[in-house]
Amino acid sequence: MAKKSQASNHENDYDVNLKQLQIELVKLQRQIISSGSRLLIIFEGRDTAGKDGTIKSIVEHLSPRESRVVALSKPSDREEGEWYFQRYIAELPSSGEIVIFNRSWYNRAGVEKVMGFCTDAQYKQFMDSVNEFESLIIGSGIKLIKYYLDINKEEQAERLKSRETDPLKQWKISPIDQQAQIKWKDYSLARNAMLQKTSSKLAPWTVINANNKKLTHLNLIRDLLSRLDYSGKDKTLLTVDSEVVMPCPPLGKKAPKLAP
Template sequence: MSTNDKTSDTPDTGKALKKPIEDLIRGREKEVVRLLREQDYLNILTPLQQELVKLQQWVVANKQKVVILFEGRDAAGKGGTIKRFMEFLSPRVCRIVALEKPTEQERTQWYFQRYIKQLPHGGEILFFDRSWYNRPGVETVMGFCTPEQTEVFYRQLPKVEEMLIESGVHLIKFWFSVDRKSQEERFSSRETNPLKVWKLSPVDKEAQAKWDDYSKARDVMLKKTNLKFAPWTVVRSDDKKLARINAIRHVLSRFDYDGKKASLLKLDSGIITPVSEEIGRS
């Protein structure tokens, strides 16, 4: 028998496997595509999380103080992004601060006081899941403060942030920008998902009705507090995964830590956008 004859009698392994695989995924095409996309996402996210561990080691070794604050509309993806930042970091080094509404005692204090006492010591990274920017945002829109109190905030804010930076704090300010349709879809998901329903609050339920009011408050805030020494970084968060990836890249790009892989940190200009493009966005 010739070599050619032997070859023709050998089963085509590729074809033999193809049909069982097709049978396996038939009817589950969407699920398979979703899983492949999730794997692509993890292939990008995981190396960035490894870089965050390097950053953490640098912060500890050099006794640096880092404050990263997350602001944005309700359901903009702030908490989910912080979770990806924190996933492999030490809770002894990194803290999340998400303050409840002020107590009666706190209402009698200087507005910034309850935030100031949360600030990091050397060798610590602090994540604010909402911050002192509650005042010009939700407090102003919902009537939880007076117009005079908002004006006092705007007068004092530049001095406060300048003092933080002069004291050695690395301050990074994120504004997560979500469009109206995405916010509505996320609220609907929370209402029907028993694992997410706890995220809904009475304020969230008014967010859609007060969309334009929040837009006006956002524009004023960004104009008055986008400071040269403490600028805002706008993150378009309609795609949560791209928002998370680019937020992490932005933070990593701000520091010269040991072993930094700069090739991983290219920002997507469609996700990280100028403040000027956010102002006036409906």
Template sequence: MAEKAESRAVELDIRGKKRMYDIDDPKLPDWIEEKAFGSGDYPCDKKLDSKEYEKTLKLLQIELVKVQFWQQKTGTRIMSVFEGRDAAGKGGAIHATMAYMNPRSARTVALTKPTETERGQWYFQRYVSTFPTAGEFVLFDRSWYNRAGVEPVMGFCKPEEYEKFLKETPRFEKMITSEGIHLFKFWLNIGREMQLKRFHDRRHDPLKIWKLSPMDIAALNKWDDYTQKRDRMLKETHTDHAPWTVIRANDKRRARINLIRHILKTLDYEGKDTQAIGEIDDKIVGAGPGFVK
């Protein structure tokens, strides 16, 4: 007789209230469903209309194609770092940005855990080898900032390595921007109930279940630890030369549109259509520490 699978139900402390969460239960708890969209003090009541989203996104993607032509003509190098909690929407934002860009000069970097050789190198070394050459647009699906979040929370680095990283990173990024590379750093922020809802969606969608990792399950009770590390990371590494742009991402549609708008508004490329780009929603986009809770 087959053994019964071990339950993965956990008790969570949600703002001082104990809640049970079983990711294997196909029914999403009402307390998550009711609070998810507005969690984390999200400022909107409902998702952006899908037709408006598609229409706006197309205009922005046309501008991104112009950016690539400009890059090829001028040799401009662009890097964009996408960070955020698990299920914050990093992959979807990257896909929306790259959807119609020429893959010969636009690529995504999503490194796995370091090899034995890489663990013996300078921490930043394996990232530097993926940096853009002339005319390239490189998007990082997670980055060197693993050492500011998941590594110290999950015990994958020593405390002294974590402290060293926070001190060295502003200098490291100064080297990048001094080289003339455009560096964007995005933190996609979501509320706790929204994260739980997205985890649940992944668990019960056969097309998305691969996105749910054992690390996600192990981190369920570490929300506050991640929050503390996020806040310190934003404080220590938000600089004039490499600022953090924070995107409230409970609504993926608004997040993607405003993220791309930020990129386009920052770059001075040939043929720029400011009317097509539109205006950034300052309720969704902010700079550095203090914009999120």
């Protein structure tokens, strides 16, 4: 009974903490709408790292008219012939809007690189130009925040297995996910190169240790809120766990210790 009670208290603590943070997110959105600001949040990470659930915890109580989640599918034949960044530009936030990219142009630095969906020349061109592209976005007045959700290999294996057995998660299974464990080391190398070369001073990466889903949700939201100005901010709610939230240093410097 004691163990059950402790588990119940932990669940209640999470629910209470999340609700408090979601109230702060509503305050933030109100500020963005009234000021005409534009906020773009990029989510990247390992397969099964919990991007969908984390994004849901952010947008759950936001106004859907002023917030969008963008998860683009594979490019069409027409889009394949366009400038690589072109289809993403149409999805950038307008005045008073929050946009979250559930995967982004960084597909080229991750899955496309590892799975051979782009050429070496295309990958190099992307890596050489993405920082300049993001500086143009920021220069236009858009606030850009980038998160990479990282998990260890054992946790990923458990979550992949859960997808196979849980009928509510069947839609998440894809051939690419099934390569995640086989190509684990390749993904690690691609991740490290991406973080090292694209964590710019203007748009640094923040790595989230996402092995615990609830801690991921709470700490990522705290970090997000702590980095933005809005009226009525309750700073007492925004202390992050340094074991979960790991800011990446600027270009070329050593990144946080991540799952190998």
